[in-house]
Amino acid sequence: MAGSATSAIEVIGRGHPWLSLAPALCVIAVLFGGGLVLGLAGSLGMGRGGVSLDAWIAVLSEGRVWRSLGLSLWIAFASTALACLIGLGAALLLRRRFPGQGLARLLFQINLTIPHAVGALGILWLLSQSGFVSRLSAGAGLIDGPAGFPALTQDRFAIGIIAHYVWKEVPFIGLILLANMQSLGDDPESAARSLGASPFAAMRLVLLPLLMPALIRAGAIVFAFSFGAWEVPVLLGQSAPVALPVLAWQRFTDPDLATRPEAMAIAMLIALVAALLIRVAMVRR
Amino acid sequence: MTGLTLDRLSLRHPGAARPALEELSLEMAQGEMLALLGPSGCGKTTALRVVAGLIQPDSGDVRFDGASVLHLPPERREAVLVFQSGQLFAHMDVATNVGFGLRMQRRPRAEIAERVAEALDQVQLRDLGHRQPHELSGGQRQRVALARALVLKPGLLLLDEPLSSLDAHLRGEMRGLIRRLQRETGITTLVVTHDQEEAAVLGDRVALMLGGRIRQVGAGAALWNRPADLDVARFFGGCNFIPGRSAGGRFDCALGQLALPPGAPEGEGCLTLRPEAIEPGEGPNAVTVQVLETRFEGLLTRITAEAGGLRLEALMRAGAARGAAPGRALRWRLPAEALWVLPGV
Numbered sequence: 004m005a006g007s008a009t010s011a012i013e014v015i016g017r018g019h020p021w022l023s024l025a026p027a028l029c030v031i032a033v034l035f036g037g038g039l040v041l042g043l044a045g046s047l048g049m050g051r052g053g054v055s056l057d058a059w060i061a062v063l064s065e066g067r068v069w070r071s072l073g074l075s076l077w078i079a080f081a082s083t084a085l086a087c088l089i090g091l092g093a094a095l096l097l098r099r100r101f102p103g104q105g106l107a108r109l110l111f112q113i114n115l116t117i118p119h120a121v122g123a124l125g126i127l128w129l130l131s132q133s134g135f136v137s138r139l140s141a142g143a144g145l146i147d148g149p150a151g152f153p154a155l156t157q158d159r160f161a162i163g164i165i166a167h168y169v170w171k172e173v174p175f176i177g178l179i180l181l182a183n184m185q186s187l188g189d190d191p192e193s194a195a196r197s198l199g200a201s202p203f204a205a206m207r208l209v210l211l212p213l214l215m216p217a218l219i220r221a222g223a224i225v226f227a228f229s230f231g232a233w234e235v236p237v238l239l240g241q242s243a244p245v246a247l248p249v250l251a252w253q254r255f256t257d258p259d260l261a262t263r264p265e266a267m268a269i270a271m272l273i274a275l276v277a278a279l280l281i282r283v284a285m286v287r288r
Numbered sequence: 289m290t291g292l293t294l295d296r297l298s299l300r301h302p303g304a305a306r307p308a309l310e311e312l313s314l315e316m317a318q319g320e321m322l323a324l325l326g327p328s329g330c331g332k333t334t335a336l337r338v339v340a341g342l343i344q345p346d347s348g349d350v351r352f353d354g355a356s357v358l359h360l361p362p363e364r365r366e367a368v369l370v371f372q373s374g375q376l377f378a379h380m381d382v383a384t385n386v387g388f389g390l391r392m393q394r395r396p397r398a399e400i401a402e403r404v405a406e407a408l409d410q411v412q413l414r415d416l417g418h419r420q421p422h423e424l425s426g427g428q429r430q431r432v433a434l435a436r437a438l439v440l441k442p443g444l445l446l447l448d449e450p451l452s453s454l455d456a457h458l459r460g461e462m463r464g465l466i467r468r469l470q471r472e473t474g475i476t477t478l479v480v481t482h483d484q485e486e487a488a489v490l491g492d493r494v495a496l497m498l499g500g501r502i503r504q505v506g507a508g509a510a511l512w513n514r515p516a517d518l519d520v521a522r523f524f525g526g527c528n529f530i531p532g533r534s535a536g537g538r539f540d541c542a543l544g545q546l547a548l549p550p551g552a553p554e555g556e557g558c559l560t561l562r563p564e565a566i567e568p569g570e571g572p573n574a575v576t577v578q579v580l581e582t583r584f585e586g587l588l589t590r591i592t593a594e595a596g597g598l599r600l601e602a603l604m605r606a607g608a609a610r611g612a613a614p615g616r617a618l619r620w621r622l623p624a625e626a627l628w629v630l631p632g633v
Contacts, residue, residue, distance in 0.1 A: 190371055190373070190375050191375055191377065193337075193340075193342045193362070193369070193371075193375075194369070194371055194375035194377075195377075195388070196341075196342065196361070196362040196363050197340050197341075197342070197362050197363075197367070197368050197369040197446075198363075198368060198388050198389035198392060198436065198437070198440065199363045199389045199392035199393060199440070200363055200388075200392050201363055201392075202361075204392060208377075208388075209377055212377075212379040213377075213378065213379065215379075
């Protein structure tokens with residue numbers, strides 16, 4: 004009966020917000036919450052008879068883990084800072100009206116559709132010592148051979164990894180900021196100008212603070228991803244130390260099943276550190 | 289205090305069918321308060337932004353005290369624009385908002401604090417300096433926006449629909465405040481509005497803008513009662529238009545011969561009178577009408593009637609409208625002083 008169908012929808016619609024959110028929350032709880040709980044349980048050695056902190060103690064007392072954590076933090080911070088800075092600059096340029104603006108925006112956004120692994124291979128092809136830029140430089144006589152080209156991939160400073168994340172996330176940041184600027188409109192800046200602010204002062208004192216919340220949120224997403232993803236560091240990172248997610252992956256796929264709880268503990272550590280840092284960034288606003 | 293001249297301003301937004309401004313000319317004396325009145329989309333806000341320097345016109349000139357300011361960016365013009373929505377900066381408290389312009393002028397902190405307190409006092413928000421904009425009511429926000437402009441003691445104050453976001457009660461209060469502050473400070477003020485009543489109350493003079501041009505400028509009453517043409521009359525709610533011929537102080541038309549006020553233009557034309565000017569009963573210029581329809585509009589009742597093949601509309605208070613029922617014949621008086629001839633229409 005049509006009547007009962009409407010009333011069911013009405014009940015859900017008018018009910019407590021938690022009730023309305025229940026269907027979505029169930030999916031999230033099972034898929035993500037379930038994964039988290041299982042991961043945590045695994046890290047505590049549950050399912051192997053009893054609960055123990057052995058894996059956590061082993062992980063936290065291991066120098067390699069701390070070095071990997073440091074590397075991952077460096078990758079995530081550097082990628083996020085650069086992506087935010089360049090994305091903001093690009094958004095400020097692209098919001099102005101100019102001929103060919105549509106094409107410029109399209110080109111700017113196009114790599115959003117390219118998978119990370121493909122992008123990482125592209126970076127490898129471009130920036131490695133046997134890559135395109137290296138050969139070009141050698142051809143131009145700038146360097147003697149591939150060995151003379153600075154190590155930009157599989158390097159100590161993770162430049163290749165950071166380059167990839169920046170390349171991939173700048174359009175993401177830019178897109179979010181452009182949408183934000185569109186909804187703010189020109190009026191806040193116009194009001195500041197009319198009150199005597201120069202174009203630069205209007206941008207610095209009025210527009211940027213208004214964009215800050217969106218920038219921090221977008222930055223948090225970039226940070227969480229570049230901190231926790233493993234495929235790019237696998238392709239572009241050096242062999243030691245490896246990024247923390249790569250270390251978790253190695254432990255997880257180790258033939259020795261005894262390292263599984265450690266893999267889980269490292270994964271939990273990644274989630275915990277990311278959640279904590281993002282929380283701090285948001286609260287400080 | 290700055291005198292303002294708009295000289296044949298024209299502007300067409302890219303892709304728009306009609307120009308936003310078409311040869312717009314307007315003259316404001318120092319210390320004057322002028323209401324720029326027009327329906328939405330007539331270009332009045334665009335005109336205001338051109339004066340503020342936020343939009344460049346395609347042609348024409350904007351002069352402050354006779355000197356062109358077209359080459360000056362907004363921050364170097366002596367005009368401050370108060371936006372319709374107030375545009376308070378959401379990340380600054382009230383005092384910082386009000387002090388923003390002074391900070392841009394690099395005034396010393398102590399002076400800023402003193403002048404901000406003074407400005408907040410002027411708009412009766414003395415103790416709210418530490419509040420955040422989102423903690424204010426709509427009326428308070430508008431007053432902060434006003435204080436933020438007044439604190440700079442600009443030569444020219446531009447107000448864009450300052451009352452449209454307020455409810456009726458606050459509107460009256462704010463109207464009084466704007467009038468009072470303008471009298472006290474003597475700042476030349478151009479206020480844009482779509483509301484006829486607001487224009488009449490706020491403006492020393494009212495300029496009516498239709499389709500990108502100024503159609504008539506004058507005291508409020510002149511625009512209501514002595515419209516320059518049919519469009520102006522229609523904009524102010526004129527609905528009685530009687531074609532005929534004016535000669536020797538009389539108007540020959542389908543209603544007979546009507547006496548005109550002294551100084552009425554001669555020749556072919558269109559007689560107009562405001563619906564609320566029609567009075568019931570006998571007297572000079574009385575005509576017999578047949579009531580077609582009555583409509584209750586709150587304080588007044590609108591009566592549509594027919595006489596000599598013409599439709600007439602009258603707005604009357606409840607007492608005067610009593611007895612008007614569809615189909616009945618009534619005698620209406622068209623007072624000579626309320627008649628106005630639009631020549632050549």
